[in-house]
Amino acid sequence: MKKLFLSFFVLVLPLICIAQVTDLNQKLPTDKSVRVGKLSNGMSYFIKQYSNPKERGEFYIVHNVGAMQEEDNQNGLAHFLEHMAFNGTKNFPGKSMLNYLGSIGVRFGYNVNAYTSKERTVYNISNVPLIRESITDSVLLALHDWSYYISCLPEEIEAERGVIREEWRLGDNSRSRMMRKASEFQYKGSKYPERTVIGLPEVINNFVPATLVNFYHKWYRPDMQAIVLIGDFDVDQMEKKVISTFSSIPKTENPTPKILYSVPDNKEPIVGIISDPETKASAVKLIFKLQGPDAEQKLTLVPIYNSVAGQLITDMVQSKLDAAKDGPNPPFKTTAAVLSPGSANLTFLQMTFSPLNDDYMLALNGVLTEIERVKKFGFTQRELDIAKAGAAKKLEADISKLSKRKNEDFVSPVIEHFTRGEALTPEEYKKDKEREILQSITIEEINRNISRFLTDNNRIVLVSCPEKDRDKIPDEKVIAEAVVNAGQIDVRPYENNLDKKSLAPDLKLTGSPIVTQKDWTKYGFKEWTLKNGVKIFWYRNSEPDSRMTIQAYSKGGIVYVKEVEIASAKLLEYALRTKGLANLNDKELKLYLSEKDAYLSTSLSLNSESVSGYSSLKDTETLFKLLYLNFVSPRFDVENFTKMIDRQKELMAKSADSKISIFRDSVTNIKYQNNPYMRPLKVSDLDKANLESVKKVYFERFANANDFTFFIMGPQTDEQIKPLIEKFIGSLPVGKNMENYKESVYIQKGVKELRYYDNEMLTPKSQITVNYNGTMAYNQKNILTLYFLKYVLSDRYMKSIREEKGGAYYVSVSADLIANPKNRVELSVEFETDPKLRDELIGIVQKEIDDLVANGPKASEIKDAVLYVKKNHKDREKNSDYWYGRFKSLILDGTDIYDGEEEGIDKVSTSDIQKLAKELFSQGNKLTFIYGTK
Numbered sequence: 013m014k015k016l017f018l019s020f021f022v023l024v025l026p027l028i029c030i031a032q033v034t035d036l037n038q039k040l041p042t043d044k045s046v047r048v049g050k051l052s053n054g055m056s057y058f059i060k061q062y063s064n065p066k067e068r069g070e071f072y073i074v075h076n077v078g079a080m081q082e083e084d085n086q087n088g089l090a091h092f093l094e095h096m097a098f099n100g101t102k103n104f105p106g107k108s109m110l111n112y113l114g115s116i117g118v119r120f121g122y123n124v125n126a127y128t129s130k131e132r133t134v135y136n137i138s139n140v141p142l143i144r145e146s147i148t149d150s151v152l153l154a155l156h157d158w159s160y161y162i163s164c165l166p167e168e169i170e171a172e173r174g175v176i177r178e179e180w181r182l183g184d185n186s187r188s189r190m191m192r193k194a195s196e197f198q199y200k201g202s203k204y205p206e207r208t209v210i211g212l213p214e215v216i217n218n219f220v221p222a223t224l225v226n227f228y229h230k231w232y233r234p235d236m237q238a239i240v241l242i243g244d245f246d247v248d249q250m251e252k253k254v255i256s257t258f259s260s261i262p263k264t265e266n267p268t269p270k271i272l273y274s275v276p277d278n279k280e281p282i283v284g285i286i287s288d289p290e291t292k293a294s295a296v297k298l299i300f301k302l303q304g305p306d307a308e309q310k311l312t313l314v315p316i317y318n319s320v321a322g323q324l325i326t327d328m329v330q331s332k333l334d335a336a337k338d339g340p341n342p343p344f345k346t347t348a349a350v351l352s353p354g355s356a357n358l359t360f361l362q363m364t365f366s367p368l369n370d371d372y373m374l375a376l377n378g379v380l381t382e383i384e385r386v387k388k389f390g391f392t393q394r395e396l397d398i399a400k401a402g403a404a405k406k407l408e409a410d411i412s413k414l415s416k417r418k419n420e421d422f423v424s425p426v427i428e429h430f431t432r433g434e435a436l437t438p439e440e441y442k443k444d445k446e447r448e449i450l451q452s453i454t455i456e457e458i459n460r461n462i463s464r465f466l467t468d469n470n471r472i473v474l475v476s477c478p479e480k481d482r483d484k485i486p487d488e489k490v491i492a493e494a495v496v497n498a499g500q501i502d503v504r505p506y507e508n509n510l511d512k513k514s515l516a517p518d519l520k521l522t523g524s525p526i527v528t529q530k531d532w533t534k535y536g537f538k539e540w541t542l543k544n545g546v547k548i549f550w551y552r553n554s555e556p557d558s559r560m561t562i563q564a565y566s567k568g569g570i571v572y573v574k575e576v577e578i579a580s581a582k583l584l585e586y587a588l589r590t591k592g593l594a595n596l597n598d599k600e601l602k603l604y605l606s607e608k609d610a611y612l613s614t615s616l617s618l619n620s621e622s623v624s625g626y627s628s629l630k631d632t633e634t635l636f637k638l639l640y641l642n643f644v645s646p647r648f649d650v651e652n653f654t655k656m657i658d659r660q661k662e663l664m665a666k667s668a669d670s671k672i673s674i675f676r677d678s679v680t681n682i683k684y685q686n687n688p689y690m691r692p693l694k695v696s697d698l699d700k701a702n703l704e705s706v707k708k709v710y711f712e713r714f715a716n717a718n719d720f721t722f723f724i725m726g727p728q729t730d731e732q733i734k735p736l737i738e739k740f741i742g743s744l745p746v747g748k749n750m751e752n753y754k755e756s757v758y759i760q761k762g763v764k765e766l767r768y769y770d771n772e773m774l775t776p777k778s779q780i781t782v783n784y785n786g787t788m789a790y791n792q793k794n795i796l797t798l799y800f801l802k803y804v805l806s807d808r809y810m811k812s813i814r815e816e817k818g819g820a821y822y823v824s825v826s827a828d829l830i831a832n833p834k835n836r837v838e839l840s841v842e843f844e845t846d847p848k849l850r851d852e853l854i855g856i857v858q859k860e861i862d863d864l865v866a867n868g869p870k871a872s873e874i875k876d877a878v879l880y881v882k883k884n885h886k887d888r889e890k891n892s893d894y895w896y897g898r899f900k901s902l903i904l905d906g907t908d909i910y911d912g913e914e915e916g917i918d919k920v921s922t923s924d925i926q927k928l929a930k931e932l933f934s935q936g937n938k939l940t941f942i943y944g945t946k
Contacts, residue, residue, distance in 0.1 A: 036313045040435040040442070046426065047247050048436075049254075053263035054235030055159070057254050058426045058436075060242045062419050065887040069140045069148070069243025070419045073155045075133040076238075076431050077231040079207035080273055088211010089219065089227045091128040092169075092176060096224070097135055098124070099168040101157030109154055113137065116147055117879035120810075121822075130207055130355055132431045133232075138420060141883055142244055152257045159237055160261045162228065166221045173216060174818020180210050182821050182844050184775040186290035194474055197284035198299065201276040204355055233264040238430045242422045275301070275356045281471045281495040283488040289479040290774065292666045296344075296375050297364045298383070298495075301470035304357040311435045313445060320403070320449045321461045326351040326361060327399045328391050328458075329466075332382045333363065335508050338599060343378025344368060345659060357432075361465050370484050372475055376491065380498040382506075387466055389505045390459035401607040403450055408609070408628070411443050412557035471495055515604055515634075516594040516641060524742030526734060535899040536892075538730070540737065544746045545718045548737055549903065551725040553892045560627045560635055560726035562612070565904060566719045567832075569619040571756040573709055575688055579697035580705040581713075584616055586656045587706050592647035593638065612638040614646075614714065618689065619753055619833055621713045623720070629727055636740040643714055643744050646707075653703045664695050675768040675943045682766055683783070683939060687757050717744035719751055723900060725892060753833035759785050763938045769946040778850040778944035781842045782857050786935035788829060788837035788928075792909045795829050796881075796920050797928045798837065802827040803877040804869045804925065808860045809841070817856070819849045831905040837932055847945050854940065865933055868926030881917055 042048075047059040079090045098120070100106050110120045118124055118140055126135040135158050137151050196205040239254055278301070302322075305314045330349040337347055347365040354360050363383075367375040428434040473495060475485050524546070530539040532549075540548045570581045590598040605611065612625030612635060623642065627635035667673040677692045684690035722741060726733060788794055802825050809823035820843040827839040841857050888894060902908040 036317055038313050039311055040313065040437040043425075043436050043438045045438070046422075046436060047251055049251065051234065051255065051259050053259065053261055054233075055258055055261065056238040056430060057251070057258070058238060058240045058430070059247050059250050059254070060422055061245060061247050062242055062417075062422060063244035064416075064418050065139075065889075066244050067142050068419060068887065069142050069151075069241065069245060070423055071137040071140060071151045071155055072240040072423055072427070073135050073158050074238045074240055074427050074430055075135075075232055076236045076270070078129050078131045078133055079209045079211075080130050080203060081231045081270065082207060082227070084206075085215065085219070086223065086227050087207060087215045088176070088209070089215070089224055090133055091209050091211060092172070092216065093162065093164075093224060093228055093232070094126045094128045094133060094135070095172050095176060096164050096168065097126060097158050097162050099172060100163040100165055101154070102161035102163065103153055103157050105163070109157075112150065113154075114876040115879070116141055117876070117883040119876075119880050122880075128209055130204060130209060132427070134427060136423075139883070139887065140243070148245070148250075148253065149257075152253055155239060156257050156261065159232070159234065159258065160229075164221060164225050164228065169221050169224065171815070171818060175814055175821060176211075176216050177213065178814075178819065178845060179821035180213060180216070181775060181777050181846065183210060184777075186288040189774075190286050190288050190291060190476055193286045194284065194297075194476075197282050197472055197474060198301070198354070198360065199275050199356065200278070200282055202356065203273050204275065230268055231270075233267060234258075234261050235264065235267060236270065238426075240423055240426045240430075242419045242426075244419075273356060275358060277301075277303075277470055278472075279469050281473060281492045283491045283495075284472070284474045285482070285485050285488060286474060286476045287479045287482045288476075289772065291476070291478050292670055294370060294372075294477045294481065295364055295366050295475075296372055296379075297362055297472075297474040297476075298376070298379050299363075299472040299474065300361040300465060300467055301472060302359040302361060302465065302467070303470075304353075304359055307433050310433050313449075315434075316442060316445050317449055320446055320453065321458065322351050322359070322361070322465055324396065324399045324403060324453070324458060325391075325462060325465050327402060328395050329363070329382070329386060331395065331398070332386065332506060332508075333365070333379065335506065336378055336382055342368065343381075344375040347379070370477075370481060372477075372484070373486055373490070373494065376473065376494060377501075380494065381501050381503060383466055384498050384501045385503040385506055387462060388503060390462060391455065393455045396455045396458055398603070398606045400450060400453075404447075405609045405628075407443065407447060407450065411447075412559070414440060414443070415556050468499075512607075513596060513600050513604065515596055515601075515637065516645070519637070519640075521640070521739050521743040523739040525738055532899065535895050535902075537895075537899050540734075542738065542742050544742060544744070546720070546722065546741055546744065546746065548722045548724060548741065549899065550730070550733065550737075551723075551892065551896065551899075552729065552733075553725045553727055555892055558725075558727045558892065560629065560632045560724075560728075562623065562625045562635060562639060562722065562724050563900075564623040564720040564722045566621040566713075566716075566721070566751070567619070567753050568621055568713065568719070568751040569617050569754075571618060571689055571754045571833075572751060573712070577705060577709055578688055578691075579693060579701060581616060581709045582693055583657075583698075583701055584706050584709055586660065587648055587653055587703070587710075588614060590649060590652035590656065592649065593641040594645045594647065597647060597649055598652065608634050610634040610638060612642060614642050616709075616713055618757065621720070632726065632728070632733075633736060636736045640740040640743060643717060646710060648703055648707055648710075650703055653706070657698050657701055660693075661695060661698050664693075664698070671768065671770040671772070672943065675766075675770075675941075678766060678768065679781075679941050682764055682941075683760055684757055685760050689757055715745060716747040716749060717741065718746035719749070721903060723896065723903075725896060755833040759836075759838075759937070760939060761937050763936065765940040765942070767942045770943065771945050773945050776847050776945045777844050778847045778942055779842075779844050780850065780854060781840055781939075781941045782854065783838065783840045783939040783941070784861075784933060785836065785838045785937045785939075786932055788835060788931060790829055790831040790835040790905065791907060792911070792913065792916055793920070793924070794837075794928065795909055796913070796916050797924050798827050798829055798839075799881065800869075800874060800877050800920055801864070801925050801929055801932075802839070803880070804864065804873050805841070805860060807873065807876075809843075809857070812856050812860060813843065813853055817849065817853065819843075819853045820845045831907075839932060844944075850942065850944075861929070861933055864926065864929045868922045868929075871922060874920070874922055874925070878917060878920070882914070885914055885917065 045060055050056050082089055113124055123138045140151050142148060199205050241250055326349050333347040337344060344365040345368055349363045351361050363379055365375050365379055429436040473491050524542045524544040526540045527543050528541040536551055538550045573581045592598045592601045596604055608631045610627035610631040614623050625635055680690055806825045813819045813823050823843040825841055830836050845853055898908050898910045
């Protein structure tokens with residue numbers, strides 16, 4: 013009867029909600045700060061003045077077109093056209109657009125980019141410096157050309173085929189293949205699974221240029237396009253420019269109507285078994301396919317209400333699944349419930365869970381049991397209170413960020429409005445309504461909503477596994493029958509102990525007073541030393557909606573533990589995930605914190621220990637209590653530890669024959685010369701593991717608060733924060749043993765190469781890393797010069813490897829100057845390519861470096877880099893985070909690397925870069941790692 017009762021209320025839900033919350037049919041207001049218009053050719057435009065950062069602008073052209081508009085012989089052309097937008101237009105032939113944008117500090121791949129999806133295509137030029145009217149005019153002209161005048165020259169198309177092939181190769185892995193297979197079931201009966209965006213190799217390699225041009229002019233037309241401009245400009249003047257620039261684009265006569273594709277409902281469960289020879293993952297997904305609001309409802313409160321109710325239900329389902337996972341005889345190892353949007357106006361409520369010992373049916377039936385329990389008995393008021401507290405924390409955090417939004421943050425709502433019909437409503441209004449609904453929604457409403465989200469139709473089950481384990485999966489019919497018959501499962505109300513428990517009710521602390529003070533006026537910090545010797549750096553944060561934060565660092569780390577304890581130190585990382593405090597075990601602590609806005613964690617790394625936490629102003633004392641208890645009263649559970657060890661063993665067993673795992677372990681051992689502190693854990697380590705040894709490491713590493721440096725920021729006055737610091741930090745255990753950085757790990761010197769061939773990979777590819785390392789002084793000039801070196805190499809590889817050779821979709825260049833435990837430098841070049849091009853491209857990597865060492869960079873290369881870096885430097889907000897970063901660098905690394913940075917940027921010369929390149933590369937340390945097919 014209870015189940016029938018719930019289903020009945022689905023029909024009258026809107027009327028009930030109107031009575032209890034508000035009128036869900038109430039129209040949402042339109043954001044009046046956005047100038048909206050439409051040209052005579054049908055093109056829409058959206059213009060908004062905003063000035064964070066100042067003198068900057070966001071320039072977008074949005075095409076309400078995507079891969080769904082492709083015919084079978086055009087599969088991949090929407091994405092291919094996106095690439096062609098950067099290879100020549102009417103007014104910007106060849107690479108002249110990118111060259112011009114680079115000359116004003118707007119960098120390709122960072123500020124200039126695009127994306128294509130199944131339903132829309134978006135091109136953008138972002139963070140444009142609005143310092144001259146000619147810049148604005150030129151950027152608008154680029155958008156104008158993208159609308160109708162992309163050249164699509166045959167020779168450029170031929171050159172780009174190689175880049176697209178490498179992008180396809182880069183993305184063709186077990187994860188993406190399984191996602192594509194999953195979409196065949198999630199969107200079954202529609203066109204969606206037939207389009208992959210990246211396209212099919214046979215289409216990409218063989219289409220004639222006319223096919224691309226015809227597709228372009230058929231679909232990329234003014235009535236399907238919008239110009240979106242957000243930035244520090246006069247709206248009236250910008251509107252005039254838009255009208256004069258874009259009105260001349262011809263209107264399409266008798267345009268082909270766009271078909272809005274949908275996904276049919278399914279009464280019977282859809283079951284998909286997905287396997288791949290390269291995956292090691294096993295999982296089951298139970299998915300509820302939910303139809304979204306219609307076009308009229310999208311302009312009302314309905315989507316906001318659905319979002320609030322749906323997320324609360326999802327969170328409470330997650331809590332029940334967690335309870336089943338952590339209880340006796342758990343049916344699955346891990347579980348995650350997520351409510352996420354999909355294509356075709358769909359939302360998916362998805363539960364993903366991993367089976368125990370490859371028992372897929374046990375896992376599925378375990379989840380079905382919990383879902384059936386929810387459907388028959390609903391949730392309790394206590395469960396809702398906990399879920400609402402968590403949702404309220406997240407909502408208030410989101411609201412606090414509204415005043416800090418940047419220009420780019422206003423773009424997405426406009427795109428959603430233009431392409432999906434979402435309401436263009438001020439975010440402040442939507443958040444206020446979300447808060448109103450969250451506060452007023454009742455347990456009765458939630459329980460009436462259950463059958464709207466946990467439906468008896470539109471159910472999908474996906475089982476994923478390695479190809480070799482496919483015979484362990486039950487037949488699709490058996491899985492479907494389990495779902496259909498779930499209503500017959502005999503369930504009883506779940507008796508979960510959700511009573512409130514106190515964290516540490518009898519805490520009596522003696523504390524320690526502040527005895528000395530020093531002002532760091534330049535940085536806004538005050539240095540306080542307690543009588544027990546602990547040092548505090550305090551920053552009063554007067555920014556709106558600021559939160560309390562605590563971060564503490566201690567030199568030391570894993571390198572200070574004995575060699576026989578290294579495995580225990582590494583296992584501590586996992587044990588910390590299920591650590592309780594004082595009176596509360598991990599589950600009780602999670603429940604306790606669910607109704608408080610405070611969080612704190614501890615971590616142990618190779619060279620340091622750290623503590624990091626945050627809270628609202630209201631829960632500041634809770635944050636300090638968590639800090640104190642993490643030092644003096646952590647609680648580790650034997651059962652949790654045993655489960656963790658068993659799970660790690662299972663993961664290791666699954667990856668024991670994994671070639672990529674063997675390769676990665678080999679890379680680590682070669683790079684760090686088999687150093688025991690860097691050696692990956694083995695099953696033998698787990699066999700010897702015991703909780704007492706892990707706890708011993710924790711207490712040794714966190715035994716001496718005097719060895720930590722505390723950084724605290726918050727909105728309180730000095731008088732308000734001092735008593736908490738004196739009480740809680742002043743009561744922490746202290747000692748006399750002060751540790752320093754200890755160099756115990758050394759990177760391999762000389763030239764080494766590892767080639768590991770895996771000819772079982774489905775797609776021929778080579779994954780390549782070339783690492784250069786050495787010693788180098790840690791100072792601002794070297795940091796800036798190293799950045800410019802990275803910039804120049806990135807641009808050169810873009811030209812030589814991507815554009816000229818079509819050899820890689822992207823070449824990553826990373827560089828890092830490290831202060832501790834010893835000044836050193838690393839620079840790595842990484843990319844994926846066709847094995848046929850592997851050795852040639854590795855040669856190009858070295859050739860570009862040799863050229864920089866011999867001749868240095870060109871002045872033009874540095875000019876663009878300087879403009880880009882200076883623009884970013886100017887845009888960097890001089891807020892609390894900025895000053896905290898500077899000050900922490902000064903205290904922990906001994907130098908403020910930002911001091912005089914702007915002047916330092918101008919001082920970096922081509923000879924400086926050449927000199928640094930010589931210093932790095934002449935040390936002769938080069939490690940090359942290659943994985944892939946032969």
